[in-house]
Amino acid sequence: MKILVSAGPTRENIDPVRFISNRSSGKMGYAIASASADAGHETTLVSGPVAIPQPPGVQVFFVESAAQMACEIRRLAPCADIIIMAAAVSDYRPAEESKSDSKIKKKSERIVLTFEKTEDILAELGKNKKDGQILVGFAAETENLIENARTKIKFKNLDWIIANDVSKKNIGFDSDINEVAMIYKDGQIFYFPEMDKKSLGKEILSVIIARSYK
Numbered sequence: 001m002k003i004l005v006s007a008g009p010t011r012e013n014i015d016p017v018r019f020i021s022n023r024s025s026g027k028m029g030y031a032i033a034s035a036s037a038d039a040g041h042e043t044t045l046v047s048g049p050v051a052i053p054q055p056p057g058v059q060v061f062f063v064e065s066a067a068q069m070a071c072e073i074r075r076l077a078p079c080a081d082i083i084i085m086a087a088a089v090s091d092y093r094p095a096e097e098s099k100s101d102s103k104i105k106k107k108s109e110r111i112v113l114t115f116e117k118t119e120d121i122l123a124e125l126g127k128n129k130k131d132g133q134i135l136v137g138f139a140a141e142t143e144n145l146i147e148n149a150r151t152k153i154k155f156k157n158l159d160w161i162i163a164n165d166v167s168k169k170n171i172g173f174d175s176d177i178n179e180v181a182m183i184y185k186d187g188q189i190f191y192f193p194e195m196d197k198k199s200l201g202k203e204i205l206s207v208i209i210a211r212s213y214k
Contacts (some may be wrong), residue, residue: 004080006087008048015100023173026050029086066118126157143169148177
């Protein structure tokens, strides 16, 4: 099968030396892409800025901003059988009036930035999902994990959502281990306890394929 994975954070520039981003390391998405290639699937990865090696056997396209991520995903999505959106895409970016083409100097006690929403890539994929295509989202939450994840399944037309509680200090962002709940569109939940992300990537992919094509 043709499997498309996104991974890592995105960066939104404020000036030539500053940006806003998030704590995603990309490790979970990279683990899924690696598991997909190891299983013999034709695997493509769209990655934000990360500091981890490129997975063997995976075609990788590197991007920086949410807009660049959206552009690459739109281009690649129509050919994919399974799309797994593990990237932590910025929800907001500095509006044009808040950005500067030169370094903002430290002259004032405070500066005020205005932000605007970025593209909702996952929702767009849900609207344009072709027959038979499997769409998987991620939900990094700090509260009401299952409830918030189920809401995303409904409103973004997902087949699966993979939810993890990033308020737990030893899992999720920056960690080599994770603990997730996988929720299928029919309400069925698969729980995976703490394990290393490489092993979890294999488990996640296995469940997606086995349950989705049952």
